[in-house]
Amino acid sequence: MSILSETLITKRKRLIGELVKGKKIGAQLQTLLKNNGSVSAEDLAVKILRSFTETLSVLSSNETSQIYGDGGDTGASACSEESEKKPARVKDRRGCYKRRRTSDSRKTVSPTKEDGYAWRKYGQKNILNTEYPRCYYRCTYKYEGCKATKQVQRIKEDPILYQTTYFDHHTCTDAMRASQIYVDSDPVESLNLLSFESKFPSNQDHPSRSMIKISSSAKEEPKQDTQSDMSDIKSSLEDSSLWQEIVPMEQKSSVSALVWDPKTRSYDHHDQEVVSSLNSCTSNSMHELDMEGINQWCDVENIHFD
């Protein structure tokens, strides 16, 4: 093995390691913000988690084992109607499938199962020579056409970590993102849409049930030391694209959000305070955030693969 490739591997390992760390911090932040009832800030955390998940997927994709080769279509598929060896069990089609190919899978290692997407568990299996069961998840929006699935398994050597294998891609994200802030596409216009992590597909006229909750993000007595903590984070991330996504939200005191009203069966505009999305974090658990990790995460941006 050449020195160059060894360096590349080292850098990549470090990069993945730091992304894992950053994702963990994002998960902590999400938990923290949930407790504070700050919807817009929580959504930021969701976006962070998604970003990390996608990045890890891309970085890890080359390491995917190709057990079944790389030809043909990917993913599991149901048996055709005509494959009926046992007519008596036509109705019960459990287990009737074709074993999936893994050529299109992406593996990630994360301290949390959370990745910002809505998953529904559909199975669990004890796998040979593994200490922990493997859990099978499909996208919540499967019936809207999203074929994304994932398998989650705790790592035997490091039970704190979960190895997640993703299959297929989310086709539901466009629908979900339609109601989310898009700072990267149009920083000005996106301010007029507040993300609520929409739980309904776009091809419906309205959400099947309201997942939107508005709560005041302003706290009466924000702690000074916490605010200084956030200033540290801000200065650490000033040059990062992540922070560039956060900053425009702070510059506005309020945004107009589209909120589904089940009574009028229409979307109404609501003003929502967002200026304190970060400043409102007052929990002591904020101090548990790994500041060193965040700074190192920023350093990762300086790594170049050449």
Next chain:
DNA sequence: TTCATTTGACCGTG
């Protein structure tokens, strides 16, 4: 009542 999870059955693949 609705929706999510659990769990054992089922069956294709190697």
Next chain:
DNA sequence: CACGGTCAAATGAA
């Protein structure tokens, strides 16, 4: 035939 992926009835939670 063993293993692993999926289904769907049963069960639990909200």
